[in-house]
Amino acid sequence: MEIRLATAADDDAIWAILEPTIRAGETYALPRAMTRDAALAWWRAPDGESYVAVDDAGVVGTYYLRANQLGGGAHVANCGYMTATGWTGRGVARAMCTHSLDRARDRGFRAMQFNFVVSTNDRAIRLWESMGFAIVGRLPGAFAHPGLGDVDAVVMYRALTR
Amino acid sequence: MEIRLATAADDDAIWAILEPTIRAGETYALPRAMTRDAALAWWRAPDGESYVAVDDAGVVGTYYLRANQLGGGAHVANCGYMTATGWTGRGVARAMCTHSLDRARDRGFRAMQFNFVVSTNDRAIRLWESMGFAIVGRLPGAFAHPGLGDVDAVVMYRALTR
Numbered sequence: 422m423e424i425r426l427a428t429a430a431d432d433d434a435i436w437a438i439l440e441p442t443i444r445a446g447e448t449y450a451l452p453r454a455m456t457r458d459a460a461l462a463w464w465r466a467p468d469g470e471s472y473v474a475v476d477d478a479g480v481v482g483t484y485y486l487r488a489n490q491l492g493g494g495a496h497v498a499n500c501g502y503m504t505a506t507g508w509t510g511r512g513v514a515r516a517m518c519t520h521s522l523d524r525a526r527d528r529g530f531r532a533m534q535f536n537f538v539v540s541t542n543d544r545a546i547r548l549w550e551s552m553g554f555a556i557v558g559r560l561p562g563a564f565a566h567p568g569l570g571d572v573d574a575v576v577m578y579r580a581l582t583r
Numbered sequence: 584m585e586i587r588l589a590t591a592a593d594d595d596a597i598w599a600i601l602e603p604t605i606r607a608g609e610t611y612a613l614p615r616a617m618t619r620d621a622a623l624a625w626w627r628a629p630d631g632e633s634y635v636a637v638d639d640a641g642v643v644g645t646y647y648l649r650a651n652q653l654g655g656g657a658h659v660a661n662c663g664y665m666t667a668t669g670w671t672g673r674g675v676a677r678a679m680c681t682h683s684l685d686r687a688r689d690r691g692f693r694a695m696q697f698n699f700v701v702s703t704n705d706r707a708i709r710l711w712e713s714m715g716f717a718i719v720g721r722l723p724g725a726f727a728h729p730g731l732g733d734v735d736a737v738v739m740y741r742a743l744t745r
Contacts, residue, residue: 452654491613493701493729494612534725537656559719559720
């Protein structure tokens with residue numbers, strides 16, 4: 422699996438990954454009716470970088486990396502990751518997270534923060550914990566889950582050392 | 584003191600409040616060299632509302648109110664507050680926070696979150712705690728304070744009931 426910078430030629434493949442996750446509305450705080458253009462504008466925002474994970478089958482995952490805050494907070498990175506339907510559980514997210522941690526270090530970021538991990542997304546939380554992230558905050562009832570009602574979201578954080 | 588929606592005619596007064604705080608770089612994660620246009624575009628973003636607190640002396644404070652997240656997170660409000668130089672300690676921030684909590688309730692928000700309160704900003708933390716907010720997260724070293732080096736930021740949260 423190769424992980425490389427996304428280009429405009431990857432937009433269709435990225436949207437094919439983003440759309441079912443956004444429509445399901447269970448893991449990202451995004452409007453379930455979000456348009457392709459709005460979603461790609463957010464994922465591929467010009468103040469960040471976006472990557473695709475490519476296997477023989479094509480694009481199987483995508484992630485973005487950007488500063489989480491400006492000014493005095495600009496040394497902390499933020500990432501989002503999505504894996505293609507049918508490709509979960511095969512190490513794609515782990516490979517993307519490893520790549521993103523290396524890339525964040527290279528860019529001089531000194532920590533990485535996930536602002537809003539839905540607490541019912543057990544697989545993601547376990548994965549990030551195994552990648553060195555800790556839950557540093559809990560937002561009570563901050564996510565209106567379409568099936569479960571209001572559930573907590575957690576904030577996850579890890580330092581980056583060289 | 585009257586608190587009312589800001590208009591374009593308030594831009595000069597709002598910038599006069601924002602500029603020294605942004606230039607000091609001690610409490611908001613914003614670039615210290617941020618331009619007036621960028622700062623006003625952020626404070627008065629079209630997806631939110633901005634208010635001014637007006638006393639006999641003129642505009643003595645300003646705040647914004649917006650959704651903190653989209654989609655399943657859109658029921659949680661976010662606010663930022665700034666008080667004019669020389670007017671701190673006179674209840675301006677408290678009055679603005681009270682106003683914002685009422686306004687957030689009226690708009691249907693069910694909670695309010697502050698994402699990034701610099702841990703050395705004792706006065707703000709004490710004030711928000713007295714207004715019902717709790718520290719629900721701590722981001723280690725997430726803020727590069729211009730005088731103190733890396734300090735923690737905290738996440739503060741409170742439910743809104745009717």
